[in-house]
Structures are given as structure tokens and as C-alpha cells.
Amino acid sequence: xxxxxxSVPPIPVIAGAAVTHExxxxxxxxGNRFAxxxxxxxxxxxxxxxxLPDVRGLYRFYEEFALRFAERGYxxxxxxxxxxxxxxxxxxxxxPFSEHVPQTTQDGIQADIAAxxxxxxxxxxGGAVASVFTAGCCFGASNSWLAAAxxxxxxxxxxxxxxxxxxxxxxxxxxxASEMKAPILALQGGADPHITAxxxxxxxxxxxxxxxxxxxxxEPGAPHxxxxxxxEEFAEQSEDAWRRTLEFIEQYSSVAA
Numbered sequence: 532x533x534x535x536x537x538s539v540p541p542i543p544v545i546a547g548a549a550v551t552h553e554x555x556x557x558x559x560x561x562g563n564r565f566a567x568x569x570x571x572x573x574x575x576x577x578x579x580x581x582x583l584p585d586v587r588g589l590y591r592f593y594e595e596f597a598l599r600f601a602e603r604g605y606x607x608x609x610x611x612x613x614x615x616x617x618x619x620x621x622x623x624x625x626x627p628f629s630e631h632v633p634q635t636t637q638d639g640i641q642a643d644i645a646a647x648x649x650x651x652x653x654x655x656x657g658g659a660v661a662s663v664f665t666a667g668c669c670f671g672a673s674n675s676w677l678a679a680a681x682x683x684x685x686x687x688x689x690x691x692x693x694x695x696x697x698x699x700x701x702x703x704x705x706x707x708a709s710e711m712k713a714p715i716l717a718l719q720g721g722a723d724p725h726i727t728a729x730x731x732x733x734x735x736x737x738x739x740x741x742x743x744x745x746x747x748x749x750e751p752g753a754p755h756x757x758x759x760x761x762x763e764e765f766a767e768q769s770e771d772a773w774r775r776t777l778e779f780i781e782q783y784s785s786v787a788a
Contacts, residue, residue: 540599541766569656571657610647692718692757715738717735
């Protein structure tokens with residue numbers, strides 16, 4: 532399990548920031564229709580973030596995450612994974628995600644990411660986007676890193692407390708490191724019992740061997756799902772992760788541009 536349903540990102544709100552937001556339904560190349568949430572600054576944004584949720588799909592935490600990026604001048608679009616199996620409705624706290632996650636496939640998820648990238652690069656994103664990053668938590672972190680291996684021409688891929696190994700018999704980020712074509716930022720819990728130091732070291736080594744620019748950071752003492760305002764005792768680790776996120780985006784936006 533990842534964040535609680537009432538969790539919110541551990542990122543300060545910028546009061547009075549000029550942003551707009553809206554619910555969307557997008558369509559991927561295979562005809563799947565899926566829910567998305569767009570937030571963008573009123574001024575044209577040259578950088579955009581595609582936000583990939585945890586196993587619950589698109590709910591409040593990720594809408595808030597998109598808003599926090601938009602307040603800082605980035606266009607952001609958060610997507611849902613379950614259009615193929617559950618339609619385009621909002622995901623409430625009673626959504627039986629455990630029934631739907633096994634029905635997802637990497638081909639399907641990456642097709643939906645591609646549709647979100649196409650949308651955010653076009654007029655829907657303000658018409659000025661040159662650099663696109665992915666960012667996600669837990670299941671979304673793994674999908675973010677795998678997006679770097681999926682031909683999307685990303686500027687970078689960011690993940691918080693994400694699985695790095697195989698999932699359901701399918702190769703994970705470590706196994707696909709040699710295919711990655713974008714810089715990687717992994718902000719992992721240093722005390723995560725599910726994703727161990729050995730797992731993270733293997734991911735780091737695979738990225739190094741593949742020549743992929745990357746940082747694999749273990750936030751000291753942080754558990755799984757630490758990136759959450761409800762996890763007050765890990766506020767320092769969350770602040771560090773957010774600082775590193777913004778530095779990574781600034782660094783590789785300029786490279787991509």
C-alpha cells in the first residue's frame with residue numbers, strides 16, 4: 532500500500548499563484564479513454580511534468596501534486612491507469628484498485644503516458660512546452676523510470692520510493708536500465724523494508740553501467756511512502772526530496788531546451 536487516501540504532497544502551497552486546472556478525458560493510440568487532471572500556470576510554460584500515481588490511480592494527492600508544480604511555473608498533467616478496466620470516473624477511497632492493478636500492462640500504461648505527453652506538448656499545455664519530465668510515487672515511480680525506456684523523448688524521469696526490480700514476472704527499471712534514454716532521479720526511502728539498500732544499489736549499478744545520467748538517493752531513515760505531509764516525522768527528508776526534484780528539473784530542462 533502507498534499513500535492514504537487523505538494524504539497530500541509535502542510541498543508548500545504558493546498562495547495567489549496564477550494557475551488554471553481542469554479534469555480531462557484523453558484517448559491513447561489504442562483507443563483507450565482515461566481520466567487526467569491538468570494544472571498549468573497562466574503564463575506559457577516551457578517545461579511540463581506528467582504525473583504518475585500510485586496503485587490507487589488518480590485521486591486528490593496527485594491532483595494536488597500537479598497544482599504544486601503549476602504554482603512553480605510548470606505545466607503538469609496527472610493520469611489514471613484504469614480506463615481500460617474501470618472507465619473514466621473519479622477514484623474514491625473505496626475504489627478496488629487491487630482488482631485493477633493486475634489488469635494493467637506496461638504497453639497500456641506507456642500508451643497512456645504517450646497520449647498525456649502529446650496533449651501537454653500541444654495547445655492543451657499552453658503551446659510552449661519544450662521539455663517533458665515524468666514523476667511518480669511507488670507504482671508511479673517505477674512507471675516513470677520505465678517511461679525513460681519507452682521512446683517518449685523525455686528530459687528526465689523522477690520517482691519517489693519506487694520499486695526497481697521485476698514486477699509480475701516483467702522486467703523492471705533495473706533490468707531495463709540499458710534502454711533508458713533520459714536522466715533518472717530516484718528518491719528512495721533509506722529505511723524502506725520493501726525496497727532495500729541492495730535493490731537500490733543494483734539499480735544504481737545498472738544505470739552506471741548503461742551510462743545513464745542519474746542520482747539514486749536514499750533519504751536517511753525514511754520508510755516507504757515517506758513523501759507525504761501526513762508523515763510529519765519525515766518532513767526533512769521530504770523537503771530534501773522536493774529540493775532535489777526542482778534542481779533536477781532545472782538542470783535537465785536547460786539541457787533539453
